[in-house]
Structures are given as structure tokens and as C-alpha cells.
Amino acid sequence: MSEICGIIRFDGADVCREEIGRMFESMQCRESEAEGVWLDCNVGFGSRLFWTTPQSLYENQPLKSSDTRLVVVADARIDNREELLRELEITVADSDTIPDSEIILESYRKWGSHCPQFLMGDFAFVVWDSEKKSAFLARDRMGIKQLYYHRDGSLLLFGSSIDPLFASSRLARTLNREGMQRYVQHLALNRDETFYEKVHRLPSSSCIEFSKDAFVLDRYWFPEHIKIDHSISYKEAVEGFGRHLREAVESCMRSCYPIGLEVSGGLDSSSIFCLVQEAGSKQEIFPYTLQYSFKECDESLYVDALVEKYRIDIDRKKVDEIDYGRYDLDYLLDEVPHWPQRGSSIEYLVQNDQIKREGIRVVLTGIGGDETADRSDSYLPEYLKKGFIRTIHKEFKCSHTPFRRQLKFYLSQLFPTLFGLLRQKNHDTNNDANEAPILNYPTLKNVHLEEPADRIEIKSEYIAEMMETFLSCETSYWIDMNTMQISDRYCFEVRNPFLDTRLIEYSLRIPPEHLSHCGSNRGLLREVMKEMLPSAILQRRDKGEASANLAAQVKKMDMAHLYDCKKLVEMNILDPRDVEMLRSHYIHLDDSFDKGKVLYYLAYLNLENWIRRNGDTQQKEIL
Numbered sequence: 001m002s003e004i005c006g007i008i009r010f011d012g013a014d015v016c017r018e019e020i021g022r023m024f025e026s027m028q029c030r031e032s033e034a035e036g037v038w039l040d041c042n043v044g045f046g047s048r049l050f051w052t053t054p055q056s057l058y059e060n061q062p063l064k065s066s067d068t069r070l071v072v073v074a075d076a077r078i079d080n081r082e083e084l085l086r087e088l089e090i091t092v093a094d095s096d097t098i099p100d101s102e103i104i105l106e107s108y109r110k111w112g113s114h115c116p117q118f119l120m121g122d123f124a125f126v127v128w129d130s131e132k133k134s135a136f137l138a139r140d141r142m143g144i145k146q147l148y149y150h151r152d153g154s155l156l157l158f159g160s161s162i163d164p165l166f167a168s169s170r171l172a173r174t175l176n177r178e179g180m181q182r183y184v185q186h187l188a189l190n191r192d193e194t195f196y197e198k199v200h201r202l203p204s205s206s207c208i209e210f211s212k213d214a215f216v217l218d219r220y221w222f223p224e225h226i227k228i229d230h231s232i233s234y235k236e237a238v239e240g241f242g243r244h245l246r247e248a249v250e251s252c253m254r255s256c257y258p259i260g261l262e263v264s265g266g267l268d269s270s271s272i273f274c275l276v277q278e279a280g281s282k283q284e285i286f287p288y289t290l291q292y293s294f295k296e297c298d299e300s301l302y303v304d305a306l307v308e309k310y311r312i313d314i315d316r317k318k319v320d321e322i323d324y325g326r327y328d329l330d331y332l333l334d335e336v337p338h339w340p341q342r343g344s345s346i347e348y349l350v351q352n353d354q355i356k357r358e359g360i361r362v363v364l365t366g367i368g369g370d371e372t373a374d375r376s377d378s379y380l381p382e383y384l385k386k387g388f389i390r391t392i393h394k395e396f397k398c399s400h401t402p403f404r405r406q407l408k409f410y411l412s413q414l415f416p417t418l419f420g421l422l423r424q425k426n427h428d429t430n431n432d433a434n435e436a437p438i439l440n441y442p443t444l445k446n447v448h449l450e451e452p453a454d455r456i457e458i459k460s461e462y463i464a465e466m467m468e469t470f471l472s473c474e475t476s477y478w479i480d481m482n483t484m485q486i487s488d489r490y491c492f493e494v495r496n497p498f499l500d501t502r503l504i505e506y507s508l509r510i511p512p513e514h515l516s517h518c519g520s521n522r523g524l525l526r527e528v529m530k531e532m533l534p535s536a537i538l539q540r541r542d543k544g545e546a547s548a549n550l551a552a553q554v555k556k557m558d559m560a561h562l563y564d565c566k567k568l569v570e571m572n573i574l575d576p577r578d579v580e581m582l583r584s585h586y587i588h589l590d591d592s593f594d595k596g597k598v599l600y601y602l603a604y605l606n607l608e609n610w611i612r613r614n615g616d617t618q619q620k621e622i623l
Contacts, residue, residue, distance in 0.1 A: 001050045001361075001493045002061060002101075003027040004073040005164035006126055008135050009042040010154035010212040019168055020044035023159065026167035038062035038071060043128050043135075045073045046164075052361050052493050053077060054256045059099035070109060074101045074125035075145050075160050077493070079251040079500070084118065101125070108136065116140075116207055116220050120501045121251070124160060124202070134211035141221045142368075142470065142499045143204025143479050150198055156210055162338045165199055174198065175614060180573050180607065181447045187342055187603055188477035190450045192217075195338065195610070204476055223470050226508040237514040240506055241373075242528040248500035249275040249364070253283075257361035260492070261287040263306065263314055264544065265299030267522060267529075267537060268369025270306060272497055274532035276364065277310055286360055288315040290347055294548040305534035317354060319347045319549065324556035329609050335489070339481035340610040342603045343550055356490040367482075368498030371469045372507050373525040374515060449473040470504065551598055554586075565604055567611045574604060 005023045007015050017039060024037055024046035032048035047061035062073045078084065078100040085095055088106045092098055100121075107115040108127045116123075116138040124145035127136045137158060139147050149158040150165050157165045165171055174197040179189050189195070191203040202208060205221035232240070249272060253259060261276055263269050273287060292298045303314055327346045335349050355363065451472065469475065497503070507515070515524045526538055563583050568574040582601040 001052045001056075001077075001491075002073070002075040003032075003048045003160045004046065004061070004075055004124070004126065005159040006043070006045040006073060006157070007168060008044075008128070008156040008158075008210065012042075014041050015039055015044035017044075019170075020046055022167045022169065023157075023164035024048075026163040027159070027161065034060050036060060036062055038064075040071075040128075040130070043071075045071060045126070045128070047073045050361075050491050051256060053100070053254050054096050055081075055099045057256060058097045059101060061101055063099075063101045063105060065105055065109065069129065069131050070105055071128045071130075072101055072105045072108070072125055074104050074123060076100045076104060076123035076125055077121045077254070077495070078103050078119055078123065079121040079248075079254075080119070080502075087118070112136075113207065113209055114220075122495070126158060132211070134209060136207065136209055137202055138207040138220075139202045139204055141205045141223075141501050141504075142496075143201075143476055144494075144496065144499065146480065147202040148194065149200055149202060149208070151200075151210075151215060152198070154212065162194065162196070162199060171198060173614060175611065177571060177573065178447065180568075180571070180611075182449060183340075183607065184568070184573055184604060185447065186449055186474070187600070188449060188474045191471075191473055191476045195340065195614075201476075201480060204479070205471065223504065223508055226505060228511055229509045230511050232510055232514070234514050237510045237524060238527050241503075241510065241524055244500070244503040244506045245271075245497065245528065246275055246279070248497040248503045250279050251500065252362075252364055252495035252497045253279060253281050255281075255283050255362040258284040258286055258359055260355055260358075260360040260363040261285055262363055262365045263287050263289045263303060264366065265289065265302030265306075265537070266366060266369075266543060267525065267533075267540060268373070268498060269366030270302065270533060270537045271369070271525060271529050272364055272366050273306060274310075274529060275497075277312070278532065286315065286358065287312065288317055288351075288355075290351060291316040291318045291320075292544075292549050293320045294552065297544050297549045299544050302534075302537050302540065305536040309534045317347075317351050322347060322350055324553055325558070328557045329559060329562075329606060332606065333610060333613055336481070340603070340606040341481065342606075343599055346553065352490045352492075355492055361492050363492055363494050365494060365496055366498065367496045369522070369525070371475075372498045372504055374522045550602070554598070554602060559605055562605045562608050565608045567615065568604060568608050571611075579604075 005020075005027060007020055007023065009015060017037075020037055020039065024035075027046070027048050033051050034049040036047055038045045045062040049056065049059060049061055051057055062071050064071050081095070081098075081100070081103060084103050084107060085092075085098070088103070088110060090098065090103075090106065100123075104115070104119065104123065104125050105127065107118055108129075111118060113136055119140075121140065122142075122144040123138070123140045124147035125138055126147075128134075129136070135156065137147060137149065139145060146160050147158065148160075148162050148165060149156060150171050151157075152170070155170070157168055157170065159165055166173060176193065176195050176197045179193045179195060182189055182193075183195075192200045194201060202217075203219070206217060206219045209216045209218075253276065259276075259281065261273055263273050276285060289299075289303050291300060291303075300316075303316075306312075307314055324346065327350055332341050332346060332349070336345075451468070510524070516522070521541060526533075530538060563586075565574050565579045569576050569579060582597060582604070586598065586601045
């Protein structure tokens, strides 16, 4: 795990050592075990390295190629190392001495700007090519690793966090008002936006080529182009999905230090727990769970079932013991200064602090199971529209689910489509995303999220929904602001086996009716895990509901000074009528209040607090 930063100039001036030094010092990971700064005329790179994998013990960055033509800084974990070593014809007796950054460097040497297509894993990296006088920036397919940049003509600043960009003193801290308007409607920003003007995220699945004469931003991964293989039988799908999931878990277990295992009691994290036990590891495994007192949130029953089956203790981190007088919205801003949170998320930050103290450097989660192991039911209406009656009949005949439940499920999915066909109405899947979930007034009416351009070419409802799952603005924002993911300051790395590229691509090839077999939520995953999961989890159909705990948390925090959202109203981002409506219900949080609006109002309070903090700390003018 690394933090990286850099500055590239094509205006004829050299990079100042003091400037790259300020950027370097601003990086969050203060417990780095290897660090370095590299300067060469108009280019300066910095890196702080924190060891997580066995290969990282041999790593030093910035890393130069043997001929000194190429220099790379990378925050990366490459999962298909053996395959790449063969492709790159690297023959070393002990391949475990070759760090992932060197594999990236050699991949760029061989494939140039196409190299991200060959890399599997989580990565964000920048390569400087002194021969071409150009830089290449790339980010992994799901955007697990962060990479931010600012471009001003012939100048490029970049960093794995936003802090180095401002530390350069070349960039004013100007708030992105239009982005905030998008946020209050959708709780998301566009894929390349942040809350600051002129500070951009490199979108997931994307890369940049930057030279004196060109700045090209491009996307290299197109999951919407993957075709369903209808020849895959249900049995083959079970075997293939299980094999890819096991390989993903084993890849994520590559560590030279203790591994933490986040267990919620849900199907996804419990599956990862079981597969970790099956795989075994030379490293110590520390499973843990957040324990809630509220019935809607509490999943102790399922955690207990895992403890009983595997005879392994799972550490209970009790949320009720958190002091919300100390851990409040200001604490959130201190820990996550550039991303106003949707909810409180405080319990996860407190948990992260405990993980750090326990010496854990890698954490595995079940994040991504909803997206990878399940499908929406859009494939059923689509099959009906296309006349795939045999496929629908085949699905209907399966025997895993009671007939009455099957009938109810299919009628609920197919009848609306049949009715629509009879009335000769076309279903437009693009309209829903433009409707504001709560707010709907003139100042926000035309502020929409922008999806990748390829979105307009998709005619299949199923494929469109699949693309939105992996490449939507909502997914991109959720990953970037997720408090579990933002772990650099805690010096541990979060890994998500369900978001493994090879698993996702195989999942997309599976006929969708196999994933939700007979209408069973994540039926394929349940079949894969049926011998390993306790029956209580295997048969579970509900999920923990966090709204009760969220409501209890906000009652304990002193936020009365934020209730009017004064700054948001003054900036014409929120309408006073909406603020008053939410505030009047929020203060009481009685049973009649829509729990979904608690999340929205709390998001607005976090944004209000964030604006007050940042609006009073404008940086100096750009040098």
C-alpha cells in the first residue's frame, strides 16, 4: 500500500524541490516504512510505502527502470502476477522478490497505454516516460484505489489523496457549488468530480495520457460489452462462480501481516469468512463484527452461528459504547476532510482506529456481493419481450422454490411487461435517474448526473442496469467516500473479493436467471456456499436495517446549530421549505417519519458543516 503524489510541468520551468516536498509531507500515512522523492527537471514524484504484501518488503518508490527511461509511482496490488511474469518473460528464481510496481513498469514498457487492460487487482499509478516526454495515469476498474488530479494548461498535479494538491500552493480551495447541487439531489457527484472546483477524480476504469501537446482521458474497461453465454448450464455456473470466488479470496489474502475479517452476519461477508477458513493462511486471521443493541440492526444470531460452526471467536465491537459527544460530525470532518458523509459512519471510523491498534494491515470485506452475486429482475421482462418463452419456462420448472412463491414472483415481474406490450408502450430506462428523490424545485431541475457516453448505446434493459451497477456515478461516489475504504490514515488496506475483475466478468457471462435461481435472491451464491454456511445464514432472506441505530446516533450528537442549513440556503443549494420540512420531522424522529429521509437530512447536515469548515479556510491565491 502506498501514497503517491507528483507534479509535471511542460511550461519550460523545473519542478521546485520545496514544492514537491510540501506535497510529500502532506500525505496522510505517517507510519511509512519506505519513502522517496524523485526529481528530474520538469517532473517530481513522491511516495510513502506501507508494507502489506510479501513482495512489498522488497519495494522502493519512485521506481526507475533499468535503463532509467521509465519512472513509476503506484498504489497497487496486482493479483495476476504469475500470468504477467510469464507474459513479460521475467524469469527470476524467486518471483516473490519482484514488487507489484515493477510488474506495472514492465507492463507499460510492453503494452504502453494499453497496459491497464492486462492488470488485475486494485491499482492507481503514474508512469513518466522520459523518451516520449509524457505521463500515463491509470486507475483500476472499480476505482478501489484513489487518484486525484488538477490540470492547468501545461501543469499537472496528482495525488492518491487531495491534500498534496492543495499543499502545492498552486490551487485555491474553491467549493464546487454545482457539484453540491447534484449531491443534494442524488447523494452522488459525477464520476470525475470532487467538492472542489478544478480538483478531479480519475474515474474508475480510466486512464490519462499527458504530454506537452495532448491531454487524453479515456476508458479502458467496458463491462457492458460482455455478452451473456446462454450455453452455460446452472451446474457449470455454480462450479465456475465458486472457483472464481475462491481464487479472488486467495488473491486478497496475500499479506505479510495479520489479516482482519469484517463479518456482518450477512450472506456476503459470511461467505468470505467461510472461504477464508477453507483456504487457510500463514498469517493470523482476526474476524470482528459491529454489534448493535437495536433489534433491526442486530445480527448477533448469525454471527453466533458462524462461531458455533467453525469454533472461532469473533471480536464484538459494541457500537453502543461509542461516545457521540466526542465522536461527532466534527470528528468525521477531521478524519475524512474532503468527503462530506452521507450518514454518520462514525462507528466505522472508531472501528478503523481499533483495527490500527491491533496491528492489522489487511482487511477483507463482503462489499460488492450485492452487485456481483445478484441480478435485478429486468432480464425476465426482457426475455418476454424477445419471445424467449422456453427460457422462462425452464426457469419456472425449477424445483428449489415452492410453486406458490414462484408463481407470485413471476406474475409480479412478467405481468407489467405483458400489459405494457399490449398497450405498445416502450419502457425508457433513462428517465428515472433524473428524478430527484426528495427535492424538486427550479434551482435543481437541470442538474443531472452524467453517465459514461457508452450508456446511450445500450438498448438492453438488463445490460443497462448491469453497467449502472459497476460504472454509475452512485457506485463511484460510494466507493470514494466510503469510510471503510478511506483507510490510508489508519495504515491498513481494505480488500473486496467480490469486486475481483475476473469474478465480475465471469458473473456477467452467466445467464442472469442462474444468479437469481427461481427468484431466490443470490441463489447461485447460496448454492456455492451450501456446504459451508450455517443454515441460519443460508436460509436468510432479510438484511440488517441501520436506520434505527442511525436515528439513535444523531439524537446523541449536538447538531442544533446546523439544523437550519444556513450556508446551503444562502448558496441556493437547498430551499428553505425543504429544510423546514425535514427539520420538523428530524428533530422528533417519531415513528411516522420516513427513515430514508433521515439519511438525506443527515447528509445535508454533514455538507452544511463541511461548507462552514472549508468556507472559512480559503487558501492563498495561486502562485
